[in-house]
Amino acid sequence: MSDKQQTPYEEMSYYGLSLLSYLHDSHPELAADRSFIAERADRAAEAYSDAIRAGSSHTEAEAAASEELYRRLHFSPYNTLVHILWDEFASAIPEEAARAVA
Structure with missing residues (x-):
């Protein structure tokens, strides 16, 4: 099992914790899938960083990150x-x- 699958809640990123909270409320069947959460959180953080580097505002970058985090x-x-x-x-x-x- 990879380290990301064993990551305790305290070590999860902002995006990981946000997604986990949403999954508990809306998609409980996915809430235990640590690799899914870690991958989505990483992609959301990358989308945020890419948007900021491209000159987007914080609000626009956060929207890009959320789009990636909650896709489908x-x-x-x-x-x-x-x-x-x-x-x-x-x-x-x-x-x-x-x-x-x-």
């Missing part, structure tokens, strides 16, 4: 299921239990 992760089947449980099965499944059921 905007739709969450997990969140869709949670919302269906909240909306359609509220009487059978309490809202606080919907995430565990999903």
Whole structure:
């Protein structure tokens, strides 16, 4: 196993922690994939640096980094299921239990 797969949370980059938080909420099936997180975080940091070197503002560079970090992760089947449980099965499944059921 590579070092990136064994990296504790404390050693993750800003982008890695941001992605991990998003994955826990929206794509829990990917939250344990340390190599995926590390690769995305590295690409996001590189996109930010490239944008700054090209003369972009911090806001523009951050947008470029976010685009790379969250590429193809905007739709969450997990969140869709949670919302269906909240909306359609509220009487059978309490809202606080919907995430565990999903």
